[in-house]
Amino acid sequence: MKKLIAIVEDEPDIIELVTIHLSKSGFTVKGFLNGKSFYKFLEKKMPDLVVLDLMLPDIDGLDICKTIRRKDEWSSIPIIVLTAKSEETDKILGLELGADDYVTKPFAPKELVARVKAVLRRHAPMKEAKKIEIGDALVIDLGKYEVNVDGKRIDLTATEFRILELLATKKGWVFSRDKILDFLWGEEKAVIDRTVDVHIRHLREKLGKAAFLIKNIRGVGYKLEE
Ligand code: CA
Numbered sequence: 001m002k003k004l005i006a007i008v009e010d011e012p013d014i015i016e017l018v019t020i021h022l023s024k025s026g027f028t029v030k031g032f033l034n035g036k037s038f039y040k041f042l043e044k045k046m047p048d049l050v051v052l053d054l055m056l057p058d059i060d061g062l063d064i065c066k067t068i069r070r071k072d073e074w075s076s077i078p079i080i081v082l083t084a085k086s087e088e089t090d091k092i093l094g095l096e097l098g099a100d101d102y103v104t105k106p107f108a109p110k111e112l113v114a115r116v117k118a119v120l121r122r123h124a125p126m127k128e129a130k131k132i133e134i135g136d137a138l139v140i141d142l143g144k145y146e147v148n149v150d151g152k153r154i155d156l157t158a159t160e161f162r163i164l165e166l167l168a169t170k171k172g173w174v175f176s177r178d179k180i181l182d183f184l185w186g187e188e189k190a191v192i193d194r195t196v197d198v199h200i201r202h203l204r205e206k207l208g209k210a211a212f213l214i215k216n217i218r219g220v221g222y223k224l225e226e
Contacts, residue, residue, distance in 0.1 A: 002028045005116060006047035008038045008064065009082065010057050018051065021109035022116065035059030042068075046077060049120055051112070053082040054094065062097050069098035075155045076145075078119045080112070095198045100159045118185055123158040132168045135226045138210040140168050149210045159184065160203045163196070167214065167224035176221035196222075 005027045009015050015031035022029045030047070032038035035058050050068070054061035061081065068074045081094035081102040094102050100119045103112050132140045139148045145161060147154045156164065166183050167175060175183075177196040200222055204211040215223050 002026060003048040003120060004028045004030065004045070005049050005051060006030050006032065006038065006041065007051040008032045008035065008056065008061070009051070009053040010034060010055075011053075014053075014082075017109055018112060021113050025113050025117070027116070035061075035064050038064070039067075042074060046074070049078045049080065049116060049123075051080050051082060051116070052099070055084055062093060065094065065097040065099055069157070072155070076158070078123050078158045080115055080119060082107075092194065092198060095195060096202075098157055098202075100157055119158060122162045122184060134168060134171065134213055134224060135210065138207065138213055140164060147207075149208055154206050154208075156203065156206060157199075159199050160206070163199055164203055164214075164224070167222060172223060172225045174217045174221050174223045179221065 003026075005022055007015055007018050007029060009018075009031065010033050012031075012033065015033070019029040019031060030041070032041065035056050039059075052061050052064060056064075065079055065081065068077055068079060075098075079099045081099040082105060083094065083102055084105045100122075101115050103115055130142045132142065134140070137150045141147070142165060147156055147161065147164065162184055163180060166180065167173075180196045200214060200216075204214055207214070213224050213226065215225055217223060
């Protein structure tokens, strides 16, 4: 079945361009010119990914980002933020609020398509369902894409899950920020080192009492260890 990509963007030309390119790559695309119509749609249907412009006429894109992440049914939807500003702060803010990636305007449609594919790939379920237990509190179910701390389910974004997965499958190994970015993005890697730190910080916050398992090796990177 074709994956459904929602694009929320008040410039019809951009919606059209993105729709053409994503459709060519085998996606179904639905465009929304404002936040309200997108929310209305979300109540009925879950897209596989959202491309979200930050500057919308009615609702701030960052607020939409926050709302999606806060609501249980929606929280796992991957989000790629479109930002007109090239300032790093804006991108970081998008990631802070739970976006999986960002693309700066003006962008080449090809780049966006590559990002969409990369984020969806990260989100795809693993072939081999496997559970990893770390310490006595943390359980990562790679098949179900679930993380539990003390039996309580933790909601992670696709990116946070992938980072945890990487660290967990090679317990005790130190991964540099660069390695982590490679794992997340492969050839499409164009993000900055600090991105990893932001995701790790979120991951730690969400892991609560199991947060200590993620260790920062100063000047090198991160590892997961009891
Ligand atoms: Ca806009």
